[in-house]
Amino acid sequence: MPDAPAARSSPPPPDFNALMRSVANERSRPAFALLFNHFAPRLKSYLMRSGTDSGQAEEVVQEAMLLVWHRAVTFNPAQANVSTWIFTIARNRRIDMIRRERRPEFDPTDPALVPEPAPSAERAIELVQDGTRLRAAIDSLPNEQAELLRLAYYDDKPHSVISAERGIPLGTVKSRLRLAVERLRHLLREEGT
Amino acid sequence: MMIRPSHHPAEEFLLDYADGSLGEASALVIATHLALCPDCRNKVADLEAIGGALLDAERLEPVSMPCLDAMMARLGEPQPLTRREKPPQLTALPPDILMIPEPLRGYIGAPLSSLGWRQLRPGIEDVDLGIGQAPAQTRLFRIMPGVVTPRHGHCGTEMALVLAGGYRDEQGNCCRGDVFIYDSTVEHSPVADHGEPCLCLVVTDAPLLFMDD
Numbered sequence: 001m002p003d004a005p006a007a008r009s010s011p012p013p014p015d016f017n018a019l020m021r022s023v024a025n026e027r028s029r030p031a032f033a034l035l036f037n038h039f040a041p042r043l044k045s046y047l048m049r050s051g052t053d054s055g056q057a058e059e060v061v062q063e064a065m066l067l068v069w070h071r072a073v074t075f076n077p078a079q080a081n082v083s084t085w086i087f088t089i090a091r092n093r094r095i096d097m098i099r100r101e102r103r104p105e106f107d108p109t110d111p112a113l114v115p116e117p118a119p120s121a122e123r124a125i126e127l128v129q130d131g132t133r134l135r136a137a138i139d140s141l142p143n144e145q146a147e148l149l150r151l152a153y154y155d156d157k158p159h160s161v162i163s164a165e166r167g168i169p170l171g172t173v174k175s176r177l178r179l180a181v182e183r184l185r186h187l188l189r190e191e192g193t
Numbered sequence: 194m195m196i197r198p199s200h201h202p203a204e205e206f207l208l209d210y211a212d213g214s215l216g217e218a219s220a221l222v223i224a225t226h227l228a229l230c231p232d233c234r235n236k237v238a239d240l241e242a243i244g245g246a247l248l249d250a251e252r253l254e255p256v257s258m259p260c261l262d263a264m265m266a267r268l269g270e271p272q273p274l275t276r277r278e279k280p281p282q283l284t285a286l287p288p289d290i291l292m293i294p295e296p297l298r299g300y301i302g303a304p305l306s307s308l309g310w311r312q313l314r315p316g317i318e319d320v321d322l323g324i325g326q327a328p329a330q331t332r333l334f335r336i337m338p339g340v341v342t343p344r345h346g347h348c349g350t351e352m353a354l355v356l357a358g359g360y361r362d363e364q365g366n367c368c369r370g371d372v373f374i375y376d377s378t379v380e381h382s383p384v385a386d387h388g389e390p391c392l393c394l395v396v397t398d399a400p401l402l403f404m405d406d
Binding site: 029032033036037039040041042043044045046048054057058061062065066069070079080081083084085086087088090091092094095101102103104105106107110111112113114115116117131134135138139149150152153154155156157158159160161173174177178181182184185188 | 197203204205208209212213214215216217220221223224225227228229230231234235236238239240241242243244245246247248249250251252253254255256257260261263264265267268270272291292293294295296297298300326350370
């Protein structure tokens with residue numbers, strides 16, 4: 001099995017986990033600025049896709065990144081990669097600041113929570129790779145599936161509303177989303193290769 | 194040994210929850226189910242990873258220089274308190290509310306006996322929790338053991354999560370942690386199991402249609 005990765009044309013992405021450690025342990029402002037420079041333009045675009053104007057999008061980006069700064073110590077690379085963690089923070093800020101609703105979430109420390117029978121160790125190992133593999137897999141989805149998946153994440157509208165607004169039968173929306181997610185999940189759950 | 198649920202929300206509802214588009218009342222049903230269902234927690238984690246991958250691949254919308262400057266200037270601010278992070282209530286609560294997992298427990302925030310229960314039929318009570326935007330209605334239902342609820346249909350969508358006890362209807366048995374999502378094609382007449390009263394969280398976006406009204 002070849003062990004050395006071939007030379008790539010694009011520069012390697014920054015090591016987000018290392019930047020997060022610097023922010024968490026050393027309160028490093030330069031490391032935070034690098035995270036901000038990478039994620040803020042992406043978050044702003046994500047927020048503007050659901051109709052938020054540029055000014056308000058920047059406000060939400062700031063609030064989300066401020067939480068990244070304050071909660072850096074709670075980031076656990078075994079649970080999610082940095083992009084996923086920041087996505088969930090921005091999603092919740094969008095619900096709070098734009099839709100003006102609370103975001104109900106379970107509490108992992110709640111005594112009433114039913115625990116996982118045996119936490120899977122391989123999940124953590126695979127997470128680092130997930131981002132790149134997932135992006136490639138999303139690109140390889142059939143157009144109509146990828147398009148609906150993007151709409152679901154960007155538009156801030158539940159699948160039933162997407163169906164009504166786009167004039168696509170509800171059953172078709174469901175089956176396309178299920179097929180897309182099933183394919184991506186299969187990849188996430190694959191044994192390490 | 195804790196029982197794990199056997200009836201789960203369909204994938205598209207987990208997706209609506211993970212992508213943030215589900216309204217607060219329905220999201221409360223999903224999130225409370227997640228507290229009781231490790232399998233669906235893993236599924237939602239996968240869906241959030243897809244959100245992360247989409248964010249990575251997102252186009253770049255340039256951020257203004259004042260935004261970066263303002264950002265760096267704000268790093269000394271005290272940590273903001275977001276809506277969901279209100280300080281926990283430290284008062285001792287009775288077991289009937291402690292067995293209800295978060296986030297629902299925090300939304301109820303009081304012993305079940307202190308809520309304004311209303312009797313709908315003999316052995317059937319409900320209380321409106323006042324969560325979510327109209328026309329969504331978020332209620333707790335309490336059905337006494339063995340009681341048969343009148344046959345009813347659904348104008349819109351009904352999401353039901355069993356918190357204690359159980360019931361059976363034409364679709365099968367359900368117990369703690371199980372979620373059912375009913376649409377206008379479904380008519381049913383649930384019968385509460387014997388044993389403890391059946392407690393359910395029910396979110397509807399239109400009134401239930403009782404056949405005996």
